Amino acid sequence: MNWNRKDLLGIRELSADEINFILQTADAFKQVGTREIKKVPALRGKTLINFFVEPSTRTRTSFELAAFRLSADVINISASTSSLTKGETLKDTARNLEALHADILVLRHSSAGAPQFLAQRLKSSVINAGDGAHEHPTQGLLDIYTIREKRGKIDGLNVAIVGDILFSRVARSNIFGLTKLGANVTLVGPSTLVPREFEKLGVTVSHKIDNVLPEADVVNLLRIQHERQRKEYFPGIGEYTTLFGLTNERAKLLKPDCLVMHPGPINRGVEIDSEVADGLQSVILDQVTNGLAVRMAVLYLCGGIST
Amino acid sequence: MKDTKQNQSVPILDAEAIRRALRRIAHEIIEQNADLKSVVLAGIPLRGVEIARRLSEFIREVGKIEIETGTIDVAMHRDDVGTRAELPMVHASNLPLPLEGRTVIIVDDVLFTGRTARAALDAISSFGRPARIQLAALVDRGHRELPIRADYVGKNLPTATREQIQVRLQTVDNEPDAVWLVKE
Secondary structure (H helix, E strand, O other): OOEOOOOEOOOOOOOHHHHHHHHHHHHHHHHHOOOOOOOOOOOOOOEEEEEEOOOOOHHHHHHHHHHHHOOOEEEEEEHHHOHHHHOOOHHHHHHHHHHOOOOEEEEEEOOOOHHHHHHOOOOOEEEEEEEOOOEOHHHHHHHHHHHHHHHOOOOOOEEEEEOOOOOOHHHHHHHHHHHHOOOEEEEEOOOOOOOHHHHHHOOEEEOOHHHHHHHOOEEEEOOOOHHHOOHHHOOOHHHHHHHHOEOHHHHOOOOOOOEEEOOOOOOEOOOEOHHHHOOOOEOHHHHHHHHHHHHHHHHHHHHHEOO | OHHHHHHHEEEEEEHHHHHHHHHHHHHHHHHHOOOHHHEEEEEOOOHHHHHHHHHHHHHHHHHOOOOEEEEOOOHHHOOOOOOEOOEOOOOOOEOOOOOEOOEEEEEEEEEOOOHHHHHHHHHHHOOOOEOEEEEEEEEEOOOOOOOOOOOEEEEEOOOOOOOEEEEEOHHHHOOOOEEEEEOO
């Protein structure tokens, strides 16, 4: 197949072939990082705007570095420096950016659907860098890329996603991608944060982590998002760690080759103990490295086609 | 499928002719490179990689020397990114490093406008600075758009721009080795 999408809004709308196409393209771009000159001219002369209405350092930096390695020019705009604070609508801000001939717009927004709204109205490529609790497709892709790199496949693997699933766009993107590629996904967490409703997406729901860990090939721990929590959903950090944290003790239940993942930033001692986060099974820093390759692939594919 | 192809296609080289052409190129590479040990054959995916592999076998047979082969992908170095409605797969490049002091021979199936070769020159320079770079093609069909020529050519074939050259290699395409001239 060939690639023909200008936007990446979510993993839900991608086919398994398209996901694999991105992963294989990322293989090629990962190798660029090992060259003497870590830069290719693929997007030379293109302008990328990192438009982060919600704060983010690691995703924004990763996109920025990916764009540099593709020779694109980058402008960063955050909510506080944009005219959004002066009452300009999202659409007007975006149309102004397009009037400046921006070719690629990387958008992080607190409202689900914001990237889609803009993609339908702009000629520029729109890349979703996380929209509300909807999707974070490049995070999902880099998680899947890392699993595929370490285990050689996705099909048939048991993947446990633990934590605040209800509010997590990372979980959603992972669920869509992993199930399309044939993994058995189990969501683990308190019933307030992991309702049975999720079973409609073709996954298993469990509220007992100790039953899930011994069978898992991958454990992906999500950050407890204090900023999105309301008291009624969440019992308290100490209780969460006792019931669902990947403590040193609990890590003994894991198979020796089980991968431990975390999208970062880590709350050490809350969802994961330091020794586990820094242990041999942890691929948390591989996720960061692979994120760069995956984002290069996505920018190259979406920004490289004629619109 | 095969019938329509034969109706529109003129056979240019068969398996034996391809074998002879590559064997001759292997001889020329041996003649023109006194220091064969420094030579790297860098194939352009997909078929250039297979042709480079076959050339290395002929060179082993004739020159009694094992030379290194690699892959140089040009997709991310092309000058037409952003002008196409669909993008083909990008492949990882893989060259023996460092390239300093070595002779890199770019290997492709068909030499046409020269734009792929230009992109390959650019791609190679991101890995280092070889002593020299040469170019080998199974078929040179003319119509260059850049000041580029091949050092080794299997078959010079004057064509019309509207015609196509199709190279089929058993190991890549699962079809018998052949070069076809496809007329519109």
